[in-house]
Amino acid sequence: MAMYAQHGHGKSYRIDSALATGSIDGVIFGARNEKIENIKSCVDKVREESGIVFLDPQFHVSALTPPNDRFLPDYPYYKAGRTSADFIGVKKISSHVKTTLDFELALQLDKLLSPTVIFDSFESKWCQTALNLADASLEYHASLTGAPPLLLSFVIGEEALESRIELDDFLDQVTSWETVSGVYIILSRESSSYSQRFEPERLANALYLNYVLGSINGLEVINGYTDFCGLLFRSVGGSAFATGWSQSLRQFHKRSFTKHKPGGQQAKLRYTSIPLLNSILLTELQQIYESGRLDMVLSGVPLDKVITDADSLEDSWNALYSELHHWESLKTVEKGIGEDVLTNLSVFEERITSAQELYVMLKEDGVIFGPQTRPDHLKEWIEAIEKFREIASL
């Protein structure tokens, strides 16, 4: 199906390069990080390169305080500091929907993404607001002639995925809309530190969500702000996923959209290893190289040549290579995912088992991984897949 670039701050020529090499199928632009006067030309440029293009209106930032909204205040549908009172009544909801979708319509995107708000529980009033916005978006979309297909957006706190009963109710609701053709799902992570870890129960329910909406109900399901887990989501019925060049574009966290004291370290250089199913630090790759097992962790994509031809890893690898290589690597796996969920899961389980064995081997060779790059995620994924199989009766 597809893998998209999740656009954010500092796109530079990353998107052009990835589109040119075919390692992404398109782009989901984020309004927050693009000046309104530039957005049309950005969209057109992707189009020229035959990429699929969407705009995430990031309407949800309007209900965060204090918002880190950058260029969003210039967008006509956006207003900072919205509270629950701004979503009471059909008129207000319809107005938010109309201004947002009208703006997207003018850009001639491939798909429209509905406005939404973030919620951390399916029982919360914010979830109801998100459903109201989705419902109103469907209604408005139905009144448009010749509009591109609409995807309903939902930004779901991962904590919400702890309750199967509430998730079931949510899925019953979404699938009850007969005109819905697809959804754009963002899972808002609890921890803002970058890692592939995912609490198994929550991941199992995230898989179930993709399976039910995509595989059972035939909806287009795009998972935004994801990473390796996007491959898992694709395996069980997700149609596509989007991942970005920075860590904050590979996993969504509210912290990225609220103002806080500046600081933090510059991201360390990473290498995305498909055999390890992880993005490891370049220093770790160096250790692996020294242990003589470099070939075993390479992703097998063209940009690996930069590593294999180099005299020194540190001197040859840079942030741009790392980012493009990440897309290239994930896309290679994504391309191989088929339609049959059971087959996909078996293939993925084999990959996980191989990755676990490789980690053991590297450990025996004395390679030391950091807290975020250890194989802990693999055990969690296996457990999540088992739980998912159980709840989906697969």
Added chain:
Amino acid sequence: MPLPTITERDIKAIIPEISSAVEIGHGGQRIVFLATYSGQPIALKFALLSDTFTPENEDLEVAILRAQRETQILRECTSPHMVKLGPIGLETTSIAGQNVLYYSEEFIDGQALNDVLRSEVTLHTQEVVRLGLQMCSAIADLWSLGKIHRDIKPGNIMRRANGTGYVLLDAGLAFDVAGESISAGFLVGTMAYFSPEQFDYTSRRAMDFRSDIFSLGVTLYEAATGQHPFFSPATSTTHLLSKILKQTPVPPSSLNPAIPATLDKVILRMMGKSPHLRYRRIEQLREALAQMQEAQ
């Protein structure tokens, strides 16, 4: 409180156009007569108003209005597989001091599906598919009017004697005299075909046609295998509820090897425990069944 005794004389007094009336079904609070109205056969149905349409604290007039609205919806149904209202719309009367409502439906010359299954045990695969397709038509018709049936079961489905297929009875009015399933027994009757969400009295979300899809799935399962997926004579009401909510039935083909895997898949999906596991659009189910019909 049981219905008062209703005689042909009572009926003729209430509806002068009726020339004859023979009781053909009696189930607790409900009685059905085969009547002749202006020379035409009709099914004339009586129910105790207080028991059938008046939940606690609901005003009688409101209940009557609601029932009339429901019959009006039936009048708008166009599917040939949905029973038609007869010439007598919903009315109320008093018999022996009790409030009674009555209305008429077209008289279906045929046999209730539960009686068919009692004699034939199972339907041929092709006939199961035909039954499914025709009931899809009825469910779709009701849903196009924003209505769900809530009581689809073999006792509410008639097979026409003329061979044209099946007709769904009693949408919304739950005016059921046949009541019981061939295999589910009289007491649990209707409940054995309920969808899981019909037992969820706390559910905040409105039910939709997918509840009817579940009940139809149970009906098709029973028609294909001769066995109810959740009920056996030893099943208590509590156990039945638990099975409906939690137990995935064995594939129909394991009980009847003549059933193809494609039909297995369709029937089991219809009986998904949550609405989101069933068919999202009736058209999807219809297509799945139609493909089987073409393949046969």
